[in-house]
Amino acid sequence: MTQHRLAILDDYQGIAEDYAPWSSLEQRGVAVTVLRHHLRPESAVVAALADFDIIIAMRERTPFPRFVIEQLPRLKLLVTTGAANASIDLQAAADHGVTVCGTAGSPTAAPELTWALLLTFARHISAEETTLRAGGWQQTVGFELSGKTLGVVGLGKIGQRIAAYGRAFGMDVLAWSQNLTDETAAAAGARKVTKDELFQKSDVVSLHLRLSARSEGTVGERELRLLGPDGVLVNTARGPLVNQQALVTALHEGWIRGAALDVFDQEPLPSGHPLLETPRTLLTPHLGYVTQESYRAFFRGAFEDVTAFLDGTPVRTLAP
Structure with missing residues (x-):
């Protein structure tokens, strides 16, 4: 039985499922949806993500300001690839009980x-x-x-x-x-x-x-x-x-x-x-972090964040 709905956002190249075993989460009651198209404006973000309680954001491609977070009452875990994300309102997330986690990345x-x-x-x-x-x-x-x-x-x-x-x-x-x-x-x-x-x-x-x-x-x-x-x-x-x-x-x-x-x-x-x-x-179309090495660190880290959250022991949490 599905207990959680997880959305992976902005997978422009359609490769997110190549870098982490997302399908294995089905055994834990997690239904995974991968969105390749970019959501814009904020109203479209809210409409598309209203039913998800776990969201994985690729860097700052889709912002999560207070307005968006407030309109996603089911959201419990928001993962950003990378160790920081200026487009996520961490205070708003904390105010609404949303755990925010990050990942490692490539320094080069x-x-x-x-x-x-x-x-x-x-x-x-x-x-x-x-x-x-x-x-x-x-x-x-x-x-x-x-x-x-x-x-x-x-x-x-x-x-x-x-x-x-x-x-x-x-x-x-x-x-x-x-x-x-x-x-x-x-x-x-x-x-x-x-x-x-x-x-x-x-x-x-x-x-x-x-x-x-x-x-x-x-x-x-x-x-x-x-x-x-x-x-x-x-x-x-x-x-x-x-x-x-x-x-x-x-x-x-x-x-x-x-x-x-x-x-x-x-x-x-x-x-x-x-x-x-x-x-x-x-x-160039924001290729700075678009490498196999970066994506490996991003998606594997995001997968670890999700499994740790499901186990009740979140890792790499980001505070306001």
């Missing part, structure tokens, strides 16, 4: 994607492949990273790896964040500077801050103008770290050389979004 997936984007942008790889397949040959001239200056905004675990990649490619590395110390920067092989100095002196700026009320809009018109016509902005962190309108204007008017973006203010990126028609861009 996002940094490697960041560097892949930068190299692809610098050498026009995407454009040149398109030209080659169409019968053409050598249409662009790229630039080298060696000898350039890399500015890392946010020197946490990911930012530290990016700093190391920069040094390995012969770049001078600058770093800034609101709480960064000289000692932490030096330990990562970077030099702490002011925010203005970082944008003014860097050839490439890569963003690696967590999104919060304090970090939203960290990059706006001032920073983009300081970066200048030869500067490149790379964002694989979160879209709202950058003022979108300022970025679109900067790219159209040539304030900066270009932007390599894996994250956006709306995801999935809707048809007609201005960035889809903006020049000087390299865009």
Whole structure:
């Protein structure tokens, strides 16, 4: 007899069932439903999930603000892949008796994607492949990273790896964040500077801050103008770290050389979004954590979270 209904959300590639033995939960009275399509807006989320008491969310693809949690009275367990999720209102979950659990992840997936984007942008790889397949040959001239200056905004675990990649490619590395110390920067092989100095002196700026009320809009018109016509902005962190309108204007008017973006203010990126028609861009659909290794950690961890909850001993719980 079914005692629990479990929903796995936003399985874009249809692979969730390949990474954990979800079917085995049937023996414990759990009926599993996998949703491949993205639910939007919030009313659609509520309508689709009203009958589920266990939900597994893939990163921040589907937000769970207070309004949504309040409209899901049957919800008892909400699992997020990864160790944190800014799109889940943890206080609202606690207020409504919902247990929230996380998982481990891959420390290298996002940094490697960041560097892949930068190299692809610098050498026009995407454009040149398109030209080659169409019968053409050598249409662009790229630039080298060696000898350039890399500015890392946010020197946490990911930012530290990016700093190391920069040094390995012969770049001078600058770093800034609101709480960064000289000692932490030096330990990562970077030099702490002011925010203005970082944008003014860097050839490439890569963003690696967590999104919060304090970090939203960290990059706006001032920073983009300081970066200048030869500067490149790379964002694989979160879209709202950058003022979108300022970025679109900067790219159209040539304030900066270009932007390599894996994250956006709306995801999935809707048809007609201005960035889809903006020049000087390299865009990918939030692939930072989309690797076999990440998914293995995510889904196996989520499966463990569910079984532990069913046993009455939740693990990796997230508190407000």
